Amino acid sequence: MRTKVAIIGAGPAGLLLGQLLHRYGIDNIILERHTGDYVLGRIRAGLLEEGTVALLDEAGAGQRAHHEGLVHDGIELAFGGERHRIDIKAQTGKTMMIYGQTEVTLDLMNARQAAGLTTVYEAADVTPLDFDAGNPRVTYVKDGKTHEIACDFIAGCDGFHGVSRASVKPSAIETFERVYPFGWLGILSETPPVSHELIYNNHARGFALCTMRSTHRSRYYLQCPLDDRVEQWPDDRFWDELKRRLDQKAVDSLITGPSIEKSIAPLRSFVAEPMRFGRMFLAGDAAHIVPPTGAKGLNLAASDAHYLAVALREYYDEKSSAGIDAYSRTALARVWKAVRFSWWMTTMLHKFPDTDGIGARIQIAELDYVVSSKAASTSLAENYVGLPF
Ligand code: APR
Ligand code: PHB
Numbered sequence: 001m002r003t004k005v006a007i008i009g010a011g012p013a014g015l016l017l018g019q020l021l022h023r024y025g026i027d028n029i030i031l032e033r034h035t036g037d038y039v040l041g042r043i044r045a046g047l048l049e050e051g052t053v054a055l056l057d058e059a060g061a062g063q064r065a066h067h068e069g070l071v072h073d074g075i076e077l078a079f080g081g082e083r084h085r086i087d088i089k090a091q092t093g094k095t096m097m098i099y100g101q102t103e104v105t106l107d108l109m110n111a112r113q114a115a116g117l118t119t120v121y122e123a124a125d126v127t128p129l130d131f132d133a134g135n136p137r138v139t140y141v142k143d144g145k146t147h148e149i150a151c152d153f154i155a156g157c158d159g160f161h162g163v164s165r166a167s168v169k170p171s172a173i174e175t176f177e178r179v180y181p182f183g184w185l186g187i188l189s190e191t192p193p194v195s196h197e198l199i200y201n202n203h204a205r206g207f208a209l210c211t212m213r214s215t216h217r218s219r220y221y222l223q224c225p226l227d228d229r230v231e232q233w234p235d236d237r238f239w240d241e242l243k244r245r246l247d248q249k250a251v252d253s254l255i256t257g258p259s260i261e262k263s264i265a266p267l268r269s270f271v272a273e274p275m276r277f278g279r280m281f282l283a284g285d286a287a288h289i290v291p292p293t294g295a296k297g298l299n300l301a302a303s304d305a306h307y308l309a310v311a312l313r314e315y316y317d318e319k320s321s322a323g324i325d326a327y328s329r330t331a332l333a334r335v336w337k338a339v340r341f342s343w344w345m346t347t348m349l350h351k352f353p354d355t356d357g358i359g360a361r362i363q364i365a366e367l368d369y370v371v372s373s374k375a376a377s378t379s380l381a382e383n384y385v386g387l388p389f
Helices: 012-025 038-039 050-058 065-068 088-092 101-114 235-247 248-253 297-318 322-349 357-372 374-385
Strands: 002-009 028-031 048-050 070-072 073-080 082-087 096-098 124-129 137-142 143-156 176-188 198-201 208-214 217-226 259-273 281-282
Touching: 002 012, 002 297, 002 357, 012 028, 012 050, 012 297, 028 143, 028 297, 038 101, 048 050, 048 088, 048 297, 050 065, 050 096, 050 101, 050 297, 065 101, 073 088, 073 357, 082 088, 082 374, 088 374, 096 208, 176 235, 198 322, 198 374, 217 235, 259 322, 259 374, 281 322, 297 322, 322 357, 322 374, 357 374
Parallel strands: 002 028, 002 143, 073 198, 143 281
Antiparallel strands: 048 096, 070 096, 073 082, 124 137, 137 143, 176 217, 176 259, 198 208, 208 217
16 A cells, blocks of 8 residues: 555544645545544543634534534633633634534544545554655554555654654654643533633642533543542542532532543643654654643644644645755744643642642732733733644
């Protein structure tokens, strides 16, 4: 088999890249380790920047998002028992959209299928080869047989634990990492959200986030110890703890119900540099991870896919390597700004185990500054809504 771009991983990064390349007339094959249903079963974040929605439109997969997504103009920050609204639309002229990653993935999968493009699900032992030389290939095992795809380029869109980054020789890559000393316990419930916008809560017992998937489905998160297990968090305990961390108005209007999903995720900042190794590029979680506090993970996967697709179009249409040569630098400049923003939101909103009285008071002073200074709230707003690409 031969294709122009062999894409490893059918998450949002790989699927969006595949769809954009297809729109630019560049053929591609996606190799995914799991089944499509497995990929769709993972519950992840759900806040899209306007730029991400525009990319879904460009990919021919934005229709349902416009119909079902919830457009939000602002967010609330809660601390000291009170809520403060940041009017993001007034500050930036832009909005965000609530639309789950699962739905984004499904829409991209359907668009890919409708275009008749090849995705090999349950591809085992996927191995990128010879990307440092001129003849990159990817081998994989399917139904007990080994297959080989010869290609011009490999796109490693296979997430944090993928094979692409792991295939690079250690001397060619530098990684930067911070692991936070807590996790997020998330639940999904078939209940109306407590408020029509997101509420980020700083509380002495730990951070809490009220978010949603739709007008009848809520998503709540609690900061929890890293070694907690979901079995330690029956629904009643979750709702009790959430109520302790919310302001009174939220507690009074909170509607609880059985959880339909419950999981614990660690929080990490991670960046690999560079994002190009000869004829292999990394995109999305394969290259970087941000803690979810800024809602940037999915949006960074989308901006990487955009930069890479445009660079490859330039390569094929204009016979110019300028775009692919600049890919790593261009993508990393945006990545690092999102890493900074996500770290800052995380630091301002969470309870750190070693935070003494001074640390907690500095957090409250910072939050107070953010909600009362136009300059500070505009800075939060323009990062939250997404920096331009
Ligand atoms: N071979 C083939 N596929 C693989 C391999 C492998 N060795 N390793 C991983 N994969 C697949 C995974 O099964 C997954 O479907 O690559 C895909 C990577 O998808 P994601 O982890 O969703 O990563 P990405 O597409 O970069 O999307 C980033 O996901 O984790 C969230 O917050 C993050 O929202 C962001 C988004
Ligand atoms: C979510 O809806 O899951 C979500 C929203 C905003 C965040 C993190 C998660 O910052």
